[in-house]
Amino acid sequence: MRQVGIEEGxxxxxxVLRVCSKEGDVEEAERICLKLLDSDNGIxxxxxxxxxxxxxxxxxxAKSLDIFREMWKLMGSATVxxxxxxxxxxxxxxxxELAESVLDEFIKSDMKPPFxxxxxxNITNRDLCMRDRLHLGFSEYENILVYNIYLESLIRxxxxxxxxxxxxxxxxxxxxGINARSCNSILSGYLDxxxxxxxxxxxxxxxxxxxxxIFDLMLMKDFDVERLLLSDVDYILMMIKKGFV
Numbered sequence: 372m373r374q375v376g377i378e379e380g381x382x383x384x385x386x387v388l389r390v391c392s393k394e395g396d397v398e399e400a401e402r403i404c405l406k407l408l409d410s411d412n413g414i415x416x417x418x419x420x421x422x423x424x425x426x427x428x429x430x431x432x433a434k435s436l437d438i439f440r441e442m443w444k445l446m447g448s449a450t451v452x453x454x455x456x457x458x459x460x461x462x463x464x465x466x467x468e469l470a471e472s473v474l475d476e477f478i479k480s481d482m483k484p485p486f487x488x489x490x491x492x493n494i495t496n497r498d499l500c501m502r503d504r505l506h507l508g509f510s511e512y513e514n515i516l517v518y519n520i521y522l523e524s525l526i527r528x529x530x531x532x533x534x535x536x537x538x539x540x541x542x543x544x545x546x547x548g549i550n551a552r553s554c555n556s557i558l559s560g561y562l563d564x565x566x567x568x569x570x571x572x573x574x575x576x577x578x579x580x581x582x583x584x585i586f587d588l589m590l591m592k593d594f595d596v597e598r599l600l601l602s603d604v605d606y607i608l609m610m611i612k613k614g615f616v
Contacts, residue, residue, distance in 0.1 A: 381407070384403050384406060384407055385407070385418075385421075387399070387403055388400060388404065388407070388418065388421045388422075389421055391403065391421070391425055392421040392422070392424040392428065393424070393428065394428070395425055395426075395428035395429040397425045397426055397429060397431075400421065400422055401422070404418050404421075404422050415442070415446065416442070416446075416456070419438055419439075419441070420456045420457070420460065422438050423435045423438045423456075423457060423460050424460050426438065427460055427461065427464045427466070428464070430464075432461070432464075432466055432469050435460070435461075436469065436473075439453075439457045439473075454473065454477045457473055458470050458473055458474055458477070461473065514547065515541070515547050515548055515549075515550060515553070518537065518541050518547055518553070519550075519552050519553055519556065521537060522534055522537050522538060522541070522553060522556045522557065523556050525537060526556050526557070526559060526560045529563075531560040531561070531564055534556070534557055534560050535557065535560075538553060538556075538557045541553060551589070551594035554585055554588065554594050555594075555596065555597045555600065557585060558582065558585045558586070558589075558596065558600060558604070559597075559600060561581045561582045561585060562578075562582060562603045562604070562607070564578040565578040565579050565582055565603075565607055566603070569610075579607050579610065579611060582604060582608075583607070583608060583611055586604055586608065
């Protein structure tokens with residue numbers, strides 16, 4: 372950078388560090404980290420996160436964990452964002468074991484996690500052994516936003532049975548409840564299964580009836596059906612009306 376006349380200011384160094392972290396260039400990442408930390412410009416967390424990611428990208432997870440501990444020591448304690456960032460970095464690398472170990476440590480602390488970690492949700496939903504673990508994590512919260520995120524992740528993972536269980540739990544718990552987003556999520560899951568069922572040689576019509584029930588519930592609560600789902604809902608309702616279901 373100096374050869375082409377670019378000043379190594381804070382923003383430039385951060386941009387280069389971000390690229391180094393994605394490419395696993397640990398030598399350059401270490402050099403830039405030293406410069407940024409010596410400058411005392413209040414970006415300690417960002418610097419350490421990029422440094423951790425650089426080592427994760429080349430598979431040196433133990434070193435990444437050491438950097439996490441170093442950041443913790445430097446800052447006096449590990450905060451929710453620090454744990455969140457490190458778990459996210461490990462999940463990007465799909466290191467389930469270490470991610471779960473750090474999460475265990477986090478849960479044992481007195482801090483309450485936001486638990487909105489998309490990468491962690493994705494890898495746990497792909498791993499049958501970890502799905503119950505994810506459910507336990509979300510069940511600690513009486514928060515409709517968190518539950519909607521969990522519900523949507525289950526639908527994306529095509530785990531409609533568990534999604535139905537979660538939706539029923541939300542509906543029966545006054546502290547959580549349901550809203551239009553919840554209903555559209557479970558509705559989309561039922562619609563997907565309904566289409567697959569109708570294309571099979573021995574169709575089961577349970578999900579078509581569930582589509583009707585959710586639609587009736589949404590009408591009663593004055594919730595709007597998402598536009599992308601309307602045509603499928605109309606088709607299923609027509610099938611029921613004509614006696615094909």
